Amino acid sequence: MQSTATVLVYSDDANTREQVRLATGRRPASDAPEVQFIECATLPAVLKELDRGGIDVCVLDGEAVPAGGMGVCRQIKDEIFRCPPVLLLIGRPQDAWLATWSRADAAVTLPVEPVEFAGALAALLRARLAVGT
Numbered sequence: 001m002q003s004t005a006t007v008l009v010y011s012d013d014a015n016t017r018e019q020v021r022l023a024t025g026r027r028p029a030s031d032a033p034e035v036q037f038i039e040c041a042t043l044p045a046v047l048k049e050l051d052r053g054g055i056d057v058c059v060l061d062g063e064a065v066p067a068g069g070m071g072v073c074r075q076i077k078d079e080i081f082r083c084p085p086v087l088l089l090i091g092r093p094q095d096a097w098l099a100t101w102s103r104a105d106a107a108v109t110l111p112v113e114p115v116e117f118a119g120a121l122a123a124l125l126r127a128r129l130a131v132g133t
Contacts, residue, residue: 005033005125006054008084010040010069011061016089017041019112020059029122033129043067050076055084057124062090062099063110073102085124087117 009020017039027034038055040046049055058076060069073086088104089112090096099107106120 002033002129005035005056005129006038007035007121008038008040008046008049008055008058010043010046010058010064010072011089012041012064013061014041016061016063016110016112020089020117023112023114023117024121025118028118028125032122032125035121035125043072046072046076050080050083056128057121058084058086059121060086060088060104061110062088062095062107070098070102070104073099073104077103085128087120087124 007024009017011017021037024035038049040049050058060073062069064072069088073088076083077086085105086103088099088102088107089110090099090107091110093109096107105124108117108120
């Protein structure tokens with residue numbers, strides 16, 4: 001397994017980005033690699049980082065404005081070749097169907113619950129890194 005994984009975190013809210021970092025810690029699970037974060041507050045920044053490459057998982061805030069994470073997810077799934085898996089942060093459990101519409105690989109509700117979030121992120125990292133080997 002690779003020694004570090006790169007996680008892109010998109011939210012216009014610095015507090016949400018901080019919740020993601022704190023819930024992940026150095027690594028989301030003992031069998032997952034250490035995580036380094038790339039934080040983005042705008043859609044153009046997300047697209048620039050994805051074009052640059054090297055992203056293992058994207059965490060997108062479905063409540064971000066003006067470009068919500070659900071629409072961003074659907075856009076990158078259409079436009080980015082070998083798009084990394086996406087963990088979508090949704091405002092309420094009833095929005096899970098919208099996460100499916102956006103083609104997110106997983107979804108968790110806001111505010112970030114550390115155990116749930118870390119488990120979902122670790123699962124996506126395991127799957128992504130297993131494919132890469």
